[in-house]
Amino acid sequence: MFSALINRYQSLAPERRQFFVHAALAALFRVFAAGAAFLLSVVAARVLGAEQSGLFFLGLSLAILLGTLCLLGMDNALLRFIGQSHVSGDSTQTNQVFTNAYVAVLPTSTLAAIAVFLSSPWLADSVFNKPEATATLQYFAFAIPFISLFFLNGYALQATRNVIASVCSMQLGVTVLTLPALLYLPHYQTIPLSSSAAVLYVIASAIVVISGLRMWFKVADRKVSFDNLRMPSLWQSAPNLWLISATGQAIPWASVVIVGYFASSEEVAFFSAAQRTSMLISFMLMVVNFVAAPRFSALYNAGEFEQLKRLAQLSTRMMIAFSFPVLALVLIWPDAIMSLFGAEFSQSGQLLVILAIGQTINVMTGSVGFLLTMCGHEKDMKNVTVFAGIFTVTLMLVLTSLWGILGAAVAVSVGVSTQNLLALSKVKQRLGFWPIG
Template structure:
């Protein structure tokens, strides 16, 4: 086949064919670009903070961000995933009043809950401040201040993605926030060269707050500009009981998943040291690079899964899932090989000599992420097809494996123990979810 013929076939695949194919290709390409940009910015941020703060100072920063991440999940009370699914379904059936009602109630509830959680967190921090390092205490104060902005930003992102603005829905969190954060901490570090100011963990958190605040305003403006006129002009309708019935299992699923992803670092901080937590966080950043292709695909196909399944177009949906899983695996494998085989020189050269001891952890996490990529978008399929209660089974299995393994392995193997526990959790969760997808929907989520 000539290069011209191959190029023409690629062009025809991208711009030709059905409207669904064109939409998915655009969404995936946009998500890929944003995800790559976000990962590169996050990696740059990790490099800068690790070198400027050291392993201990970086450990205070990432532990505070882990607390913020956990609280933000409970603050959103399961609505972001629900909104993506219902907005796609409601729009397909032109239920504009329900869309407006869901938009209003989700924002109102999340605002109230996030403020309440932030206030409760502030009280707990005050009570524990004498037993915490002053720098860690200050970081936690900034985390509580950020909580409402992060929670409301999550629901705004979900609303845009549910309206099939997949790229715009990710713009603020995946590009603007990390970009501004890099700019702010670099400016702060520059001031340290000409004054007595120092880049401390709490200064990094303050810079993060400024980046999140600006991104929140931009994201809110994007939602207002893209909201369909049919939603604006419709009388709001509410199905509170149905929404609550669906949101609570999603809160459990997402909450358990996030707790599982953060618990290793928090346990390292408590059972070992802040330095171990900081090094482990750097290793997980490498594992996330391998997993980024799955994140991209999930972002792109979430609304499509809901739409095709609600319309009964199962065969078309199966084709979408198979292609997505194979594309995910094709991107994940070469990244895993590079990150796994060259883990020690990468960590030592990029982040500093003290981070080399995270090399084995990085290799372990890379293997687990390849297995996750091969499993496909298992969780998203169950969420978007109304089987969130089944998804909770797989997520809970992974969580239980992670907690049990962490309690046993972290005291024995420190950072490598945390990575092994996380890997066992990822593999067990994905295997159970892949089985449940096949059982409940008849769909094959995997790349095989």
């Protein structure tokens, strides 16, 4: 049987063999990243306790929300344009796109950090009704530029198919550095505070940004290039790509912020832990998207539409096969899974089930978002994400005010499902095939 699998693998086309190798590498390191992120949630909950970990998750969610908004669409732009130039060997365009991205993102994220730092007392007291969160929010303000930049470095490395470096830059690195520091926190602070944990996260994120830049510039022909700061194709696509990315990435973090407005610190911790755990359902989706997104762009740009279809459908089948066993575990033992965060978290098993259902629909529709954005149909995806984002936030405000964190979970699950089903119909309309075929 093993030899038959090897023969089957060797009979595949070189590009498809490379796809499987990169997918396997991405899966391996994404497993580490997802496991580390899950472990970080568990450690934060156990070290800080329900109340302080709620403040930590609130500050972290706000920082990541603003950090992703400050990417200005350059994350998807890097995947699309550097993905194309990497295949064609155009290092000039690669350098220009990377420089343009930094010129846009660095000052924007810095201004956002200053605004959050100055407004933290007002946010903590008037918006979240948690005056004790002031110091935590102020410290997390310093993380905003670093979050934007380590994501930017990661997407650039992803576009050049540098799988390991990209995963380390975007997720794994900051988590791995924060974890041991957080575990050590009780040794020098009798009562661990969320503000101290926030400082540790800021330091870790700064180190990851520096490491990501070193990995990017270690390639000989990469440099900072200010020769073309008016790239029409890049800047024309950026607004649509920004709305897509901002809405898609911001909703999970914005949901925690909205919960923080209506609920107690403990309930913020319960909701955040359940949401982070439900993301394990879509783990394989993130893995496949990670590898497939720049390939979608290259295949579409080369006119290889049949290969594009086969890659999209193969990707969806892989995602479904790997995700359903995780869903089964969540449906059978939700309370036991949530109790890993602490005994008091076991009561939030119902939240995990609701959020997991939304993530399952996300997986079953396939890589619809990247198919549209990487193939030049970013306006369609923008319309879908903006509608779904407004719908989700509105639903969250209504249902959270009525049913608390249970309503928030229902709103997020319905919103994720709505966005992906609408995008699925657009893929069929624009590209002529179903990714779930």
